[in-house]
Amino acid sequence: MDSNHLLIDSPREREIVRFPWWVLAVAPLLALLFQIYVPVIFRFLSFLELPLLLAVYFPLMWRRSIAGTLFGCMLGLFQDTLSHHPIGMFGIAKTLVGYFTASVGMRFDVDHWLVRFSLVLFFFQFHRVFYWVLSNSVLNIPLELDLARMLISGLLNAVVSIFLFNILDRTRESS
């Protein structure tokens, strides 16, 4: 595959990607542990949203909207259970992320670093904005939306995602 073009020319390029079950079990668990545990020790790592990165990566690689929707939903709900907010906030946000990334994955070359970078940057902003909307509308909790901070965090997560996705790529089972 030519790494210079970002779009898929033919359905043959839609490679079916599978992952071992333990990767699907361990990766979200580690991501959530990282999310709730590491920032306690290293506060500067609080910008990382590994569950969101996984919610982008796996649906993107699967290119199946239902799987992406369910994966995002499960991951979001799991994250909700460990938060102090009502269950469903992260679930709804990540459900949408999973669905849309799976849909985008059918159009783009998901192995290209620029596609990954751009998608992570976009869905990071989308996730933040949607969560802000839910918080303000449903929970009536006024959250501050710092756009500059949100942009910088999105860029940092996008950079990290390039390396993280490369690591996860090594675990996939191609067919």
Add this chain to the structure above:
Amino acid sequence: MESLFTRYRGLLVLVIVLAVQLVMLGVQVRNQSEVRLIRVWAVSAVTPFATILEGIRTGVGGTVASYVDLRGARQENDALRKQLVDLRRQTEFLRGELDTAKRADALLEFKQRILSSTIAARIIGANAAPSSRVVFIDRGSSDGVVSGMAVLSAHGVAGRVLDVYPGTSQVMLITDPSFAMGVISQKGRVVGTLKGLGQRLAMVDFVENHLTVEAGEWFYSSGDDRVFPRGLPVGPVTEAKQGGGFQDIYVEPAGLTEGLDEVLIVMEARHQSVPVPETAAPSLLVPPREPDPAERPELSMGETAVPSSDGEASSATESGTGARRAPATDADRLVERYRRIGEQQGHTFGTGAPGSTPPDFNRTPQAVRPRTEGAEPGSTSPPPNAPGAQSAPAPQSGTPANPENTGGSPAPRPEGR
């Protein structure tokens, strides 16, 4: 219909999932209810891993912290060691300063107890030849030091000035093999010559075998050598035994027993009395300072200060009763003759200037009227510091004290080697 469902099933699933979550969310918000069971499950699933991670972190962190602490402890240990070395060095320095102060005190006390005028000097170097006992001091000709001057320490005679340079001098110690001085024993007034042996002890030579010298007895400078004034402590006898012709008497020089750091140079020597021995061991080596000559009663030639029982010497004739005792020896008779001649011609011994007319000693002295203590000083008494005006000190309890009215006499200034 089926194809529509198949075509949009992904979207349908999305809508259903979102709807379920919205309903669940709405119920929670409306009822303010807590889905505690789900949270318990989630927390229970996650916290064991968090506990493990915390354990790992604590262990690793503790190890790292211990390592860092160990490095810190090592650095602290090094710093403390350095500080300890500095403090030890400082302690040694202060101890040295304290020793110096103690030696200076002892030297000052010694200086106050001798009649001779002295200046203090510091030992600044030793001689390069290991066999010789010569040191350098920080006083020289610019300070008035001349070759041959006596050098004292806080405990007695230390040596004499050998060579003089502008700012420094070379001092031959009492233990140098070339050193010699006249000494007199404290008890028997046995006169001898002290010689250095190049080792710790010195030897008193030319003491005949029939004279009594006991071990432990002190020798003092006799003043006969024209270098050391009379009455300075030299050292105790460590061994005295009969020898071939003369006794073998070994003396431990008191002036060198505690090492040398500061010394006194005798600038103007004045004789003083040799302390009278006590039955108990003397604790002070030098009698207390005597009063000024003006305060002392003058002694005429032939008179000696006889110690009294209360420790004070009284000026008396040798008879001890006020009447002059008859001369016992030829020398006494000669002295008595010259004294009478001087009295009759109005001459005061020791005052004649060079070139002046001396008394006519060839004249036969007239009959002598009995001389009493109240003899006119102007006619018969020499200056109090005249040679021969030495006095015998009175004993003092535990100390070889000098009687207050004993006279010191200036010793001749050293003329150099």
